Amino acid sequence: MIINGVMIDETFAEAFPMKATRVIITAQNSRWAMISAQAMTGFATSVIGCGCEAGIERELTPFETPDGRPGVSVMIFATSRKALAKQLESRAGQCVLTSPTSAIYAGIEDGVPLPLGKSLRYFGDGFQISKKLDGKRYWRIPVMDGEFLAEETTGMKEAVGGGNFLILAESQPQALAACDAAIEIMRKVPNVILPFPGGVVGSGSKVGSKYKSLSASTNDPFCPTLKGKTKSALGPEIESVMEIVIDGLFESAINEAMRMGIEAVCKLGTGNGVRRITAGNYGGKLGPYHFHLREIMA
Amino acid sequence: MSILTFTLRKRPDQRVDMSPLVHNKLAGMPVEEIRTLTLRLGKRRVEVDELFDVHGDPGDRFIIRNSSNKLDYIGREQESGAITVEGDAGAYLGMRMKGGKITVIGSAGIFAACEMQDGDLEIKGNAGDFLGGALPGNKQGMKGGTVLVKGNVGQRAGDHMRRGIILVEGSAGDYCGSRMTAGTIAVMGDTGRYLGYAMKRGTLLLWKQPNVPPTFNDCGSHTLTFLSLFFASMRNSDSKFSDPVAVFNRVRRYGGDMSSSGRGEILVKIG
Numbered sequence: 338m339i340i341n342g343v344m345i346d347e348t349f350a351e352a353f354p355m356k357a358t359r360v361i362i363t364a365q366n367s368r369w370a371m372i373s374a375q376a377m378t379g380f381a382t383s384v385i386g387c388g389c390e391a392g393i394e395r396e397l398t399p400f401e402t403p404d405g406r407p408g409v410s411v412m413i414f415a416t417s418r419k420a421l422a423k424q425l426e427s428r429a430g431q432c433v434l435t436s437p438t439s440a441i442y443a444g445i446e447d448g449v450p451l452p453l454g455k456s457l458r459y460f461g462d463g464f465q466i467s468k469k470l471d472g473k474r475y476w477r478i479p480v481m482d483g484e485f486l487a488e489e490t491t492g493m494k495e496a497v498g499g500g501n502f503l504i505l506a507e508s509q510p511q512a513l514a515a516c517d518a519a520i521e522i523m524r525k526v527p528n529v530i531l532p533f534p535g536g537v538v539g540s541g542s543k544v545g546s547k548y549k550s551l552s553a554s555t556n557d558p559f560c561p562t563l564k565g566k567t568k569s570a571l572g573p574e575i576e577s578v579m580e581i582v583i584d585g586l587f588e589s590a591i592n593e594a595m596r597m598g599i600e601a602v603c604k605l606g607t608g609n610g611v612r613r614i615t616a617g618n619y620g621g622k623l624g625p626y627h628f629h630l631r632e633i634m635a
Numbered sequence: 636m637s638i639l640t641f642t643l644r645k646r647p648d649q650r651v652d653m654s655p656l657v658h659n660k661l662a663g664m665p666v667e668e669i670r671t672l673t674l675r676l677g678k679r680r681v682e683v684d685e686l687f688d689v690h691g692d693p694g695d696r697f698i699i700r701n702s703s704n705k706l707d708y709i710g711r712e713q714e715s716g717a718i719t720v721e722g723d724a725g726a727y728l729g730m731r732m733k734g735g736k737i738t739v740i741g742s743a744g745i746f747a748a749c750e751m752q753d754g755d756l757e758i759k760g761n762a763g764d765f766l767g768g769a770l771p772g773n774k775q776g777m778k779g780g781t782v783l784v785k786g787n788v789g790q791r792a793g794d795h796m797r798r799g800i801i802l803v804e805g806s807a808g809d810y811c812g813s814r815m816t817a818g819t820i821a822v823m824g825d826t827g828r829y830l831g832y833a834m835k836r837g838t839l840l841l842w843k844q845p846n847v848p849p850t851f852n853d854c855g856s857h858t859l860t861f862l863s864l865f866f867a868s869m870r871n872s873d874s875k876f877s878d879p880v881a882v883f884n885r886v887r888r889y890g891g892d893m894s895s896s897g898r899g900e901i902l903v904k905i906g
């Protein structure tokens with residue numbers, strides 16, 4: 338399959354079941370809501386090294402948030418309920434509670450409840466106040482900047498992590514420009530996050546390493562500087578490869594994000610140095626979710 | 636929707652215990668059988684038919700027409716459905732109710748919503764003493780649900796209240812929020828003496844500056860985010876509390892009652 342001169346490989350992205358939650362962070366203004374959300378989703382690119390994958394889903398207008406202030410929707414993905422609960426508690430406690438004027442609410446109403454204000458309330462040292470409004474419990478925790486407000490719990494859902502595609506380009510600036518184009522449009526897709534820095538992976542990994550202590554190492558078949566030294570997957574025209582990883586609440590959401598992203602990349606075409614699109618998988622034996630590129634783009 | 640109507644034939648001389656006439660007890664019962672149910676009238680026992688003209692189909696909604704303040708225990712331990720009282724209600728209205736809705740077009744007597752657990756209770760007139768309170772000797776009053784009073788409430792509103800919301804569009808009598816353990820009482824009008832007497836926790840939200848008891852300490856002026864959520868939760872209610880003009884989040888906070896555990900608060904609207 339070739340779209341606007343860009344070759345779409347006959348391959349698939351392999352993704353895995355994960356547990357996910359969503360929270361809504363609000364603050365006095367959108368700038369501080371975003372700062373709080375960025376702090377909460379920092380160091381959360383990969384479950385292997387960070388314990389979870391987290392990202393900003395989108396900004397919310399005051400009409401979309403529970404307290405009528407500007408907000409940001411954040412999603413966190415982990416491999417188990419326990420791991421997710423631990424990450425949620427520490428990130429909400431260290432990044433949102435500490436962020437000035439912030440408040441945190443559930444972003445998923447149903448599903449398995451995960452403690453939110455239920456844990457954070459103890460910071461109030463006995464001065465915390467519980468309020469049950471509209472059937473939901475909130476905790477008012479007195480803090481130095483005023484009062485921190487947290488909903489008691491947020492919901493956890495079964496989700497999918499690890500949707501991906503790789504952009505192969507003639508140069509590094511062209512690969513990055515293609516990623517930027519894809520990210521811009523993919524951020525508009527609801528129910529997905531792009532957990533890596535700015536949504537882009539500059540150093541995709543393969544499973545295993547020659548060093549025993551490492552479970553993952555550089556994806557040498559896709560490293561352009563190793564074309565002559567390893568069993569390379571790259572043609573002579575490729576000088577840079579970048580990857581976009583997608584985690585989503587639903588398989589269909591990842592499908593949609595991949596389709597829109599690849600479409601945006603292909604729109605740039607060979608005239609902008611984009612030559613090929615492929616995807617990362619492990620032979621299809623590890624992950625139950627397979628996103629076939631040509632089926633998505635058909 | 637099927638509606639069952641109980642029209643009071645004449646104002647009773649003695650007090651009537653209405654507690655058998657709730658949806659959960661009458662579900663599936665034919666009207667003929669409902670007419671033969673026994674009610675307490677003072678120290679006598681009488682059939683429903685002697686006091687009320689009953690007609691309609693038993694369903695989710697009851698209407699008590701020509702009601703009187705002699706009718707006690709209306710909606711006692713109600714679990715679901717709706718009762719509309721056209722006229723006044725007696726004492727113990729909605730006592731220990733667990734769900735559904737009760738609307739009183741007139742006023743209610745003492746101990747309305749006492750030990751209420753959930754549901755909605757609306758009184759378009761006034762309410763007597765001990766609204767949402769605990770029965771004498773009991774330690775926990777209202778534990779959940781929402782009570783809206785469009786008129787005034789008597790003394791000891793929310794006595795021993797444990798959870799839930801009481802909204803008063805009018806004024807409240809003395810000892811409002813006395814011995815409260817938690818929950819929220821909002822009063823748009825005036826409040827009497829001994830506000831929050833022996834209050835342990837909970838919130839008294841006031842529109843008018845009260846006579847703050849000396850056992851409450853001034854904690855200063857604040858903008859509280861939770862008030863936005865509080866007013867948002869009122870948006871569907873047919874009351875002044877749902878009016879956007881009534882919304883505020885800037886308050887003066889008084890902490891107390893320091894003669895008790897002192898974790899309650901009086902929040903007074905600023906401006």
